[in-house]
Amino acid sequence: MSGLFWRVFAVNACFLALVALLLIVTPVTISAPIAVTEAALVLLGLAIALLVNAVLLRRVFTPLERLVRRMEVVDPLRPGERLAVERDDEIGRVVGAFNRMLDRLESERRESAARVLAAQEAERLGLARDLHDEVGQVLTGVLLELGAIEAEGPAGHESLEEARASVRRALDEVRRISRELRPEMLDELGLVSALTELTRTFARTSGVEVERRFGEALPQLAPATELAVYRVAQESLTNVARHAEATRVAIALEPGASGVVLRVRDDGRGLGGAREQHGGLRSMRERAVLVGGALAVREASGGGVEVRLEVPALDPAVAAREA
Structure with a gap:
């Protein structure tokens, strides 16, 4: 930041040199006690000097203010937002470093998100297969057993039919959950x-x-x-x-x-x-x-x-x- 320091120093040095020059070449005098008109001139000169100093320093620090505003609103979920590097000095290097940091953050976020989502999908696939292969087969077997019991005689026919309907609903629910966990049709069709x-x-x-x-x-x-x-x-x-x-x-x-x-x-x-x-x-x-x-x-x-x-x-x- 030595360059920024010297630019700020140069701005203030030029400002003070200008004030000194004005005091030397202008016919302004200050008496003791100070007169009202003299006090008014001093205050007016001070106000003008402060305004000029503020304008000059504003030009120096404006890029840093833009950088701060971008830092406050940047969102890794909206990639590609970068600041334009308009200066070849310390401020330009800070902006460039900030842009490179965003590049690294977005890259690392994509890689970590890819690993997390891949793990989630692998877990979903395993759960879907277990539901379809294990629980689904068990419920299908129960339906077959209920059908065999029903074939033996009319006794308990109504209860068997209710049990069969409950098993069918459970089997449909298992299939629905399995499809939501992993869309087989996406892979197949x-x-x-x-x-x-x-x-x-x-x-x-x-x-x-x-x-x-x-x-x-x-x-x-x-x-x-x-x-x-x-x-x-x-x-x-x-x-x-x-x-x-x-x-x-x-x-x-x-x-x-x-x-x-x-x-x-x-x-x-x-x-x-x-x-x-x-x-x-x-x-x-x-x-x-x-x-x-x-x-x-x-x-x-x-x-x-x-x-x-x-x-x-x-x-x-x-x-x-x-x-």
């Missing part, structure tokens, strides 16, 4: 089929009308990107069911400038001021950052909320190798 089934299930269970618009010629996405799009759509629909009090939802998946754009829009009561505090919204933003996408959550024109996620397509060379 692709993103559009998985979103179609997700919206059908949502419409059936919530009673909210769903309008679907899925593009036919969508760019290929990486598996992690497809999963992020699916999870954002799933979380958006969950928020609609829990908070929006909506009657209609429109979901679209269409080609974008360099990838794919997902839009989920409802006609509910809006955000209600809980934009950043909402845990589900923060989770969606983290998933978007992880795959290099951009998420926007805003009030929709005419009421409700619109969630817009844009994610990059898979590199053509990589897509060709995987084809």
